[in-house]
Amino acid sequence: MVRLFIILMTLILNSCSGSERETAREPVTTRVLNFTSQVSFISQEGQVISTVQTAIADDDHTRSAGLMDVHNLPDDAGMLFIFDGDEPRSFWMANTPIPLDIIFANSDFEIVRIHRNTAPYSHQTFRSEEPAKYVVEVNAGYTLRYDITEGMKISFSD
Numbered sequence: 001m002v003r004l005f006i007i008l009m010t011l012i013l014n015s016c017s018g019s020e021r022e023t024a025r026e027p028v029t030t031r032v033l034n035f036t037s038q039v040s041f042i043s044q045e046g047q048v049i050s051t052v053q054t055a056i057a058d059d060d061h062t063r064s065a066g067l068m069d070v071h072n073l074p075d076d077a078g079m080l081f082i083f084d085g086d087e088p089r090s091f092w093m094a095n096t097p098i099p100l101d102i103i104f105a106n107s108d109f110e111i112v113r114i115h116r117n118t119a120p121y122s123h124q125t126f127r128s129e130e131p132a133k134y135v136v137e138v139n140a141g142y143t144l145r146y147d148i149t150e151g152m153k154i155s156f157s158d
Helices: 002-020 060-065
Strands: 037-040 049-058 077-090 100-105 110-118 126-139 153-157
Touching: 037 077, 049 060, 049 126, 100 153, 110 126, 126 153
Parallel strands: 049 077
Antiparallel strands: 037 049, 037 153, 077 126, 100 110, 100 126
């Protein structure tokens, strides 16, 4: 009887460990960005507050991909979205695994709206409310850490 119990327990334990192997997760796909530009945040007095290295999103494909599947963004890095003209913009966080600050700026480079600490993978829409030509995405907390506010400006270079 004890022998039968030991055999049954062995079979149960082996079947459990086998099912764990079957449900193992697929490896996470991580996109690696190419930081080719810099964005500086300028105070209302004209002083550079901070600068981040940025990847550029300036066509439909790169703008659609945004920071999707980017699991690690350096503290001093982000993405600069460049559009053809000023118009109200909206972004969301679908397939974006890191929390972000989303900064909207108009064609005069003035920051018109900041959404702070957006939730990863969220389908919530984050709107510029006012026309915007540029959008900068940085790690959540960046705008608070450097006291970046609406009304300030951005500048960028390649």
